[in-house]
Amino acid sequence: MKKRILSAVLVSGVTLGTVASQVSADDYDSKISAKDALISNLTAEQAAAQSQVNSIQSKVSSLEAEQAELEAENVKLEAESKKLSEEIQSLSSKIVARNDSLKKQARSAQKSNTATSYINTILNSKSVSDAINRVVAIREVVSANEKMLAQQEADKVSIEEKQAENQEAINTVATNKAILEDNKVALTTQQAQLQVAQLELAAQLSTAEDEKASLVSQKAAAEEAARQAAAAEEAARQAAAAQAAAQAQSVAAAQAAATAPAQSVTTQATEAATPAATTTTPAAPAAQVTTPAVQATTTTTAPATTTTTTVSYSTSGNTYPVGQCTWGVKSMAAWVGNNWGNANQWGASATAAGHSTGSTPVVGSVIVWPYDGGGYGHVAYVTSVSGSTITVMESNYAGNMSIGNYRGSFDVNSSGSHYFIYQ
Template sequence: MKKRILSAMMLSTVVLSAGASTAISTVHADTDSDIAAQDAKISQAKSESAKAQGQVDTIQGQVDSLQAKQASNKATLEKLQKESADTSKEITKLAGSIKERNGSLEAQARSAQTNGTATNLLSAVLDSSSLTDAIQRVTAMTTVANANKSMLDQQKKDQEDMQAKLKANQAKYSEATKLQESMAAQAQELNTQQAQLKVAQLNYQASITTAQDKKQSILDAKAQAEAAAKAAAAAQAAQEKAQADAQAKADELAKAAQAQQQQTAAVAQTPASSTSQDNNSSSSQTTGNTTPTPAPTPGTSGSNPYPWGQCTWGVWQILGGNMPTYSGNAADWVAYANSGLAVGTIAVFPPGVDGAGGFGHVGVVTSVSGNSFTVSESNFNGGLGIISSRTIPSTAGVSFIRP
């Protein structure tokens, strides 16, 4: 990039020198020798204009290539957002099934303890009024035990599926973030190339202009275009430095993030239930300890684990790191919902709700008025890393997490 800018500036200097030389000469020649000299300068200007036109064509090709890349990246980003939104819906459905199944198992356990129905198999047989009654009792107890075991097995499978989908969505989220950063860099490069294109076009115009007044106005415009090109190049350099700093910080946190994922996977693999048979009393009992959604690990204000500038990064910054580390995209945080609307909670917006994108959105509730509330958020108004506030008129479709 720097070489292209330097080449453009050098060519601008050559053409400008040729134009300046032409401007110094008198347009109206009094003698044949003056006319011949002017014709020679005009011929030289035409030669320089051909070189400038070649530069125009080259830079235009680079601009067209960057625009094509932007269009392709935009299509890829939209595809990733759609896939992530679909996966988030599946995660939400699994979380609901797990919660409902937990309630059913807890209700059965409370019923057994309260009503004293957890009798052993021998008592069921001895208390029977007939052989038929005994068979019916034993069959009923076996059916309940088998049903509970199936329910607990399904609970374990859903837990593992949800963890797998969370991991897959996190990968899509990281890929989309890198794609957004790439598109931002391409946009900055496109601005620089377009600024250089304008300089080259003005160079071309200046090289074929012979009238002094028009030559001066074009040279003034060319100077402004060169200043804009330098400013665009400086802005691009600043952006590249910011991205390099962000990447260095991300690399520093990569090991911590990997350890967190391994811990979450280990919790997901813990058996969700156990079924035991008491041989001494010949009783059949089913006990289950369901594993809830893995508890997020506490964080520290000095190490933000989320992609720089995103809404999840903003929540961490706003709370000063006084929050656990939640897995998945913003929309996936619905699995950790544990509160109603309150100041200090994290608002979770599914895709499409109150302006949330394909990966969902999160923000911190800073004030509440009835069902209306105000959130502080990042990457909503102003782009990556910009923290802003807005008021949401209703809690419809929004979940809340008490960190």
């Protein structure tokens, strides 16, 4: 009886071990199925995320194309501005020369009373023919003066038109440069976002696939443990069957002895009980693997908003780009003309407008450094003078886009090539 109980316990222990291993394997199947579902979801989310990546890439490409277009336009406008500047310089020289000639003629006429001189010239003619010739000569002189005046007026109109066209080109270049700076920042930001989005997509899918591979490996280990437990169960079952068969034979022999005819000699039968060999194979412990829950987080990166700064300027009171040195001087000196161009073009424009230039600093004058500012020149308004030491108010100096005294007092002779424009 004790042997049968021992056999039952043995078989039960093996069976429970096998069931535990099977349950563990089944648990891995459910985890792998969950990971497959996660991978499937991530793959679906990748399509939407990839669309966003493509959108960012499109914006990056668009910004790069816009940068190229603006840079090309600036090259073209600066070439036009250079040509207009040369034409303005030429017209300015002609206007100044004619002004000098007309002033000399006016002074001469005032001194000699030209009208009386012309009459005396005609009256002193030796003959009618000589008088006619003198009248024709006088008419040619008057006509030449009229042509000079007409040409002077025409050149003044032309120079004003060219100055306005030149200023428009300069302002457009300034606006384009501001947009280029803004686009550069936006481009850097969006390129970084693009890289983050691409890496995030790859990392999410890679993590899920790695976790699935780990679960598959763990499942294989659990299945191997279950196989070993099943083999142990089969061996135990076979051992229990052999033991049961031996016990059955023993019972049958005992029954046969009990029914045999009585003999004169009573022989006490001694039952030799040979215990059946019991082979106990311990069940392989079920592999317990704890897999932490993985929460997949999909981050949606919003595309950057491109902010565009436009350089503003007044077309009436001050035509220069706000923040530039030319705008600053015009804001402080109302007598300065509009549309004088870049700082290095102010000398020609000022002389054409009747202003004089020189090398002596004067309070209220404009100082021009024609070779500063990357070749565009720089201007400032002189506020105090003490010998060669001056102070100025200016804009766009050392990155400051508002009007201020950023240098303090300085020796103008040590400040580089310069000249002054006087009111």
